[in-house]
Amino acid sequence: MKVFATYNIKGGVGKTATAVNLAYLSSLDGARTLIWDLDPQGAATFYFRIKAKIKGGARRLFRGKGDLDPFIKGTDFDGLDLLPADFSYRHMDLALGDTKKPGKQLARLLRPLAVEYDILFFDCAPSISLASESVFGAADTLLVPTIPTTLSLRTLDQLRRYLHKRGMADLQVLPFFCMVDRRKGLHRDICDSREMHPFDFLTTEIPYSSLVEQMGTRRAPLATFAHLSRAAVAYRALWREVRERQGVTVPGYDQGATVIDEKVSHERPAHN
Amino acid sequence: MDSTPLTKVAGVGPGTAAVLTRHGITTVEALAAVSLARLAAVPGFGPIRARRVRDAAAALVCQGPKAPPAPTGSAPLEGTTAPPRKARKAGKSTAEGLGREAKPGAGGKSKKDKAKGKDKAKKKGTKARKHEPKVRKAKKDRKSTGKTGRPSHPSTPERPTRSMEGSAKTFTADAPASVWQALQERFRCVREPGQRVRRTYLDTFDWRLHRRGATVWEEGKERWLRCASGKRLLGCRLAAGPPPAFAWDLPDGPLRRWVAPVIEMRRLSPVVTVDVRSQALRIVDRQEKTVVRVVLERRSAIGPRGRAIRRKMASALRIVPVKGYGGAVAKVVAFAAGELGLQPADGTELDVALAAIGRQPRDYRSKIDLPLVSGGRTDHAVKEILGALLATLRRNEDGVRRDLDSEYLHDLRVASRRARALLTQVKEVLPEEGATLLCKELAWLGKVTGPTRDLDVYLLTMPAYRESLPATAATDLEPLAEFLYDRRRQERAELVAALDGRRYRDLLRRWKRLDDAPLPEASPMANAQRPVATVASEHIWRAYRRVWRRGRRIEPDTPAALLHRLRIECKKLRYLLELFRNLYDPEEVGGLIKALKQLQDNLGSFNDLEVQQHHLREMAAQMATAGAAQPPTLMAMGRLVDQLELRQAEERRRFADCFARFSTRENRRRFRRLFREQGRAVA
Numbered sequence: 044m045k046v047f048a049t050y051n052i053k054g055g056v057g058k059t060a061t062a063v064n065l066a067y068l069s070s071l072d073g074a075r076t077l078i079w080d081l082d083p084q085g086a087a088t089f090y091f092r093i094k095a096k097i098k099g100g101a102r103r104l105f106r107g108k109g110d111l112d113p114f115i116k117g118t119d120f121d122g123l124d125l126l127p128a129d130f131s132y133r134h135m136d137l138a139l140g141d142t143k144k145p146g147k148q149l150a151r152l153l154r155p156l157a158v159e160y161d162i163l164f165f166d167c168a169p170s171i172s173l174a175s176e177s178v179f180g181a182a183d184t185l186l187v188p189t190i191p192t193t194l195s196l197r198t199l200d201q202l203r204r205y206l207h208k209r210g211m212a213d214l215q216v217l218p219f220f221c222m223v224d225r226r227k228g229l230h231r232d233i234c235d236s237r238e239m240h241p242f243d244f245l246t247t248e249i250p251y252s253s254l255v256e257q258m259g260t261r262r263a264p265l266a267t268f269a270h271l272s273r274a275a276v277a278y279r280a281l282w283r284e285v286r287e288r289q290g291v292t293v294p295g296y297d298q299g300a301t302v303i304d305e306k307v308s309h310e311r312p313a314h315n
Numbered sequence: 316m317d318s319t320p321l322t323k324v325a326g327v328g329p330g331t332a333a334v335l336t337r338h339g340i341t342t343v344e345a346l347a348a349v350s351l352a353r354l355a356a357v358p359g360f361g362p363i364r365a366r367r368v369r370d371a372a373a374a375l376v377c378q379g380p381k382a383p384p385a386p387t388g389s390a391p392l393e394g395t396t397a398p399p400r401k402a403r404k405a406g407k408s409t410a411e412g413l414g415r416e417a418k419p420g421a422g423g424k425s426k427k428d429k430a431k432g433k434d435k436a437k438k439k440g441t442k443a444r445k446h447e448p449k450v451r452k453a454k455k456d457r458k459s460t461g462k463t464g465r466p467s468h469p470s471t472p473e474r475p476t477r478s479m480e481g482s483a484k485t486f487t488a489d490a491p492a493s494v495w496q497a498l499q500e501r502f503r504c505v506r507e508p509g510q511r512v513r514r515t516y517l518d519t520f521d522w523r524l525h526r527r528g529a530t531v532w533e534e535g536k537e538r539w540l541r542c543a544s545g546k547r548l549l550g551c552r553l554a555a556g557p558p559p560a561f562a563w564d565l566p567d568g569p570l571r572r573w574v575a576p577v578i579e580m581r582r583l584s585p586v587v588t589v590d591v592r593s594q595a596l597r598i599v600d601r602q603e604k605t606v607v608r609v610v611l612e613r614r615s616a617i618g619p620r621g622r623a624i625r626r627k628m629a630s631a632l633r634i635v636p637v638k639g640y641g642g643a644v645a646k647v648v649a650f651a652a653g654e655l656g657l658q659p660a661d662g663t664e665l666d667v668a669l670a671a672i673g674r675q676p677r678d679y680r681s682k683i684d685l686p687l688v689s690g691g692r693t694d695h696a697v698k699e700i701l702g703a704l705l706a707t708l709r710r711n712e713d714g715v716r717r718d719l720d721s722e723y724l725h726d727l728r729v730a731s732r733r734a735r736a737l738l739t740q741v742k743e744v745l746p747e748e749g750a751t752l753l754c755k756e757l758a759w760l761g762k763v764t765g766p767t768r769d770l771d772v773y774l775l776t777m778p779a780y781r782e783s784l785p786a787t788a789a790t791d792l793e794p795l796a797e798f799l800y801d802r803r804r805q806e807r808a809e810l811v812a813a814l815d816g817r818r819y820r821d822l823l824r825r826w827k828r829l830d831d832a833p834l835p836e837a838s839p840m841a842n843a844q845r846p847v848a849t850v851a852s853e854h855i856w857r858a859y860r861r862v863w864r865r866g867r868r869i870e871p872d873t874p875a876a877l878l879h880r881l882r883i884e885c886k887k888l889r890y891l892l893e894l895f896r897n898l899y900d901p902e903e904v905g906g907l908i909k910a911l912k913q914l915q916d917n918l919g920s921f922n923d924l925e926v927q928q929h930h931l932r933e934m935a936a937q938m939a940t941a942g943a944a945q946p947p948t949l950m951a952m953g954r955l956v957d958q959l960e961l962r963q964a965e966e967r968r969r970f971a972d973c974f975a976r977f978s979t980r981e982n983r984r985r986f987r988r989l990f991r992e993q994g995r996a997v998a
Contacts, residue, residue: 073550092604116639119597119605124638262603271319 044157048182052198054169062166067264070123074161082168085128100131101138149181188221191233219245319343346372486657491630507595519581582720606643608635616668626671689848696847721771736890743841770803791951851895856990858888882918917973924963
């Protein structure tokens, strides 16, 4: 099982949209996919029209032997399940603090899931805390949506230093530009000089799009209602790039899953 | 952004696009969603073109992961005008949905939901009236979404449905239309586009998958191959080309890893095809969240090539759970079983389809399984067994002629050898002249089929040969594989000629005559009228004693020829045990056969390794003189011979152990009890 986490210290950068859309695309590949919504706001849960409720809350999750199965809900999409958020996740740090080795709690809970799922996405809450540390301990890859602004790059740097200090420098961090508005000079400059940054940015960038926001009213992944939109195409390209970087293979995928819009992903989106 | 120009659709140029725009169809999405009737009414369109163009538009929209958009019925245009309106509405209603008050607002539809009922009891009673208007609103919502249809995931047949299908409940629906109607009236649901799909079930000739309780089928235009066993559902996508025949043709992955050891070297052939027209519903909660899927399938079964018949099957109603919504599933199931009075489907779809085309599953196995009466006359029993063996032999002929896989020939040979063993071992039963002649002819059949079988075995062990050598030397073996293929072609040609020849025809006729001839009331043959259990026991006991005597005398330096003899005796014993096993306690005989089998495996490997070394040397010489092998190949073959020699020595070392495990005190006592003491008791 490959474990991805969409994570950023900053909020409102498109973590949930990324997790939801990539997880959906992964399920389309035929991989059995699970999203674990760790954000007490429960946005990912909301997108899938599922009730944000875990009986017993975060404490019960961590106290128990680790059988998450009863909490998992199927989404409307085949092969895509979700572990809902719960409002008690706001105290996740406290719940984790009560356990031994809080940094390893999530990894422990994931172990039995490896049989049932090929791919797991954590949708993390913003901030950097004990909960995020537990995520770092469980994830193979951090996907970091980054708005091309100075403040975002600063938080990225903070993350890098934090991981370094904690001895987790080998955790793979894949930042990518998100909510890019190429009408803005700053966005253009930062995106076009990605080589200058110490991070290894993915080449795909997700354009700013009101359709992504519309996911909140449609309550469904982007590809289900605006399949040909630029943002949807970009997410597909992003998923393809992530998959290639991570060597994710899923049954059936290599035998020619439909790959569309191959061209679009490599060329820069035109200026609006 | 949502829209694609109409001219992208095949069959729509600028002119047609203008006409369509004038009729309110402005985008590809809208075109894909429009009703056929409406499109056919557009000037320049008739029903045929309407369908073609709409399908092309749908294909363009669905290309890749996009959902098939066209909900059935007259759908208003979506994509342009509908979404904003719907979006606003959905936003509002969902905001309410999350609010606390909305929680107990179970409309008339969900009143029976116990959990919700409890919830309601907890709240104050005043809420009871409050939800009245909401019911209507919910209904309206449902209607609107039912029409505009929240674009759905291409769930049903085009994708591997892994998690849920395994636990689906299936009912037989004799009156599909009324069932469909009732479901829609009873539950809040959204209709999904219908599908038409063909499922072709595959299995080996000897039904290996069916015997393991597994089903494998190919499905849909996207060519998913699925394998279901128990609750597990595996899938892989097939590449373009002919259907996969062997395990090694399958794309690597979990499915192949599961299937390969089950089917081994046997070919997968279509067993039956089911042509399915399905309608689908999503049953949703108040958040428009799918909680159960319901699929109604109208099906017909089509026989495989060679018996291309088409038969109607009963419709099936499948209730597919969504994980974590068990309560809703239980409600739908209870409704189907209770109010609709549907019967649970008996057997899998495969079983129903096979029954429809009049075919029995597991209608072939090489094992002879006849109900024998222990007090019955021996000649009757032997005749019956011979008849069954003849049937087995004949059933395999076609596969041998068409060279479908190696095991047809193997089974044919086994049937013939069993018959021969029966005739030579259990003597004084059938009329002398017929039996001896048939024996001679069966020996001939063994001889003409032998070379091809040997080459089959080599080719099947080629992968193991390659693996036993380092990678570089393994590639040097390719000319050997070529040589073997070539030889096999020649030998097979001779084999087929023999099967088409007069001698084989005579053999069959002779066998048949022996089988058809009525047995005399009083037979001159000594064993004919004795009870079969006694005769069988005597012979099995004798064969066992021969194995025991020979086996005990084998020392580490006994010549290979004596081990070969022992092997032959084991074979005879095995055939007798298998042919007459139904006369004895199945568990006890089964245990003995198993023990014997292990000993035979050891002896068989030992002998094969001996023969293979000998053959490889011979072939090396032939290839060298024919110029078919370069020195590297010959050297690789030399290394192979070395390997085989080492392994043969290993088998030799193992023999003592294997024999000891076969002739434990317990097994010896069992042999004595079953075949000596009980045999006498019957007599």
